[in-house]
Amino acid sequence: MSQLVYLVPLFPLIGFLINGLLRKQLSKSLTGIIGSGVILASFIVSVVLFLDVKNGQGGVTTLFDFLSFGKVHIPFAFQVDQLSSLFLLVITGVGFLIHLYSTAYMKEESSDHFARYFAYLNLFVFSMLLLVMGANYVIMFIGWEGVGLCSYLLIGYWFKNNDYNNAAKKAFVMNRIGDLGFLVAIFWLLSVTGSVSYADVFANAGTRSVNDITIITLLLFVGAMGKSAQIPLYTWLPDAMAGPTPVSALIHAATMVTAGIYMIARSNILYTLAPVSQAVVAITGLATALFAATIALKQNDIKKVLAYSTVSQLGYMFLGLGVGAYTGAVFHVMTHAFFKALLFLGAGSVIHAMHHEQDIRNMGGLGKKLPVTHITFLLGCIAIAGIPPFSGFFSKDEILAAAFERNKLYWILGVAGAAMTAFYMFRLYATTFLGKFRGTHDQEHHLHESPPAMTIPLMVLAALAVFAGLLGIPEVFVKNSHWLEHFLAPVFEASNKLAEKAAPDHAREMALMGISVAVALLMAIVAWIRYSRKPELNEAAGLGKVLANKWYIDELYDAIIVKPLNALSRFLDQFMEKSGIDWIVNGVGKGVQYSSRQLRLLQSGQVGNYVLLMIVGTLVLFALQFFLKK
């Protein structure tokens, strides 16, 4: 088993090198086959690893000694256990489907740019695999940085458009702010424990001071805030929709943004030992979930709605982590990967059919012309709204039940967020697929269902979105049936022991579930009926205008942070650079020129002058001799 571990990240790396270096020589079909094939190979190896772990064989495989100074040893090691093998399956599985989809979606690109796309996508999968497979925080950080880089490269894929480049820069800078927190956390961890390996850190976590653990976990959360788009570092995600739609599906729905959740789930014992950090995580997650949901209610770009929905669902995952429902959060990561990737790929299918139109006000009635896209998108919407028996219901409800145990208010606000989720998703669905077509005549003629390379991934993901809930059927329905909880139990064992979990009251749990499902179903039906009859075409007004303008947060950041920084940089440029340093450097040159001009006058060419200078010099020497020899 251990021999196979390094194959998982190796395949995408090879794909990246081949597609990247040979991009001018390869044909588009060959590029697509290599790019998707390596991910399929990784998926097969991941399945083998998963089966091994299920049979009890997991563990740490060390490749080589990476960093070693003094008493600190940081090996380049992979840890394959329940948590990482699960994430491996999701990343490579969903990744493969998205690569397959991209071969058709990106067909219009020229072959070297097509190869560039696949090279970047493979590099991304490689980095993400490093992130989840690392056995210590440093390897995770390498993957962390790598996915941030690939996100930048892929958002700015169509680099000729300057707006897209700005969006890519914004994503990268905000990620970096989070990375600073992560890095300081690693340093603090190293200074407190002398090691960054998971095994070492988690084994003795109980012996550290609570203050140390609190600070470390808060700093790690700052990193997660940047990577997983929580308040205040979330504004890059909607702008990241500038990239191609499969990129949005893979990076900004299924994988990169879940890196923060993976990190906190991995460090669960640290968070359980620091209740303050857990509270911060939960509150931030809840606030983000609600905030983003309100913005999504009034967005008119199909991808922006899904982007804000992603931010909101990530908030739910952090809420889950913050109230101790680690399995629930990981479960939601999985189901979210399935239905969000499905929704994004469906949106891509719509955009493809509408010839790059993304405004839902110009769509409508697409259900008849795009049947597969229509049905799969509908299934995705039902899943995300949390309506049973689809997967979203099981995972979201697990989080909400745990939230209720911690604090009733969390549950109430969580249900409010779920209501808004159902509402805006069905608003999106109804405006896009139902009613009458509102676009131009040309667009109407070109409407056609997407090719199989695009529809097959949609169907696979739809099946997963529908049936993945079976992995985590809660106790109230069938005894001992929560397969995922049993599978992940070893990873969260220490945390669950510390946090005494009261046995849930079955009747109360059914009541809670019933209320949240009823609310979601009600909002879904209301939105369906209202928006299929009369789509929202007018400009928003009042509170709606504030929501449509994203609560003016971007403008706020611009005024508070960007403008002062630019002013500071202009000031430094003026006074330090131009007046200060340039003045000194040019001044030296000018001084040399001036003195040389003066010295040149000494050489008048007249003999008399020279004799005078000789005599003056001699006199000076005599005087010095006379006065200094005393």
Place this chain on the structure above:
Amino acid sequence: MPINYYIFLSLALFCIGVVGVLTRRNAIIVFMCIELMLNAVNLLLVAFSKMPHPVTAAGVPAGTGVEGQLFVFFIMVVAAAEVSVGLAIIVMMYRNTHSVDVNFLNRLKH
């Protein structure tokens, strides 16, 4: 006669010579002033040779008192050689520029 008088006279002659070298325009006058400087030094050397000798610690007089006058001979020889070369240069200068004005000698600049 106290030796101071000789020293003052020699100093005065030397200074007159220096000033003359610096300020006079005619090259021949400059040469004369150079000679004046050399002769002032000769005078000084001869005067010092006639001074009472310094006595070393062992009571033996240092030197026999004629080194000064001997050096004057050397200076005179050198002065003579230098004058001959210098006058030759002045003759060449006159042939080229038809004047003996030292201010015309700024060709060193080019």
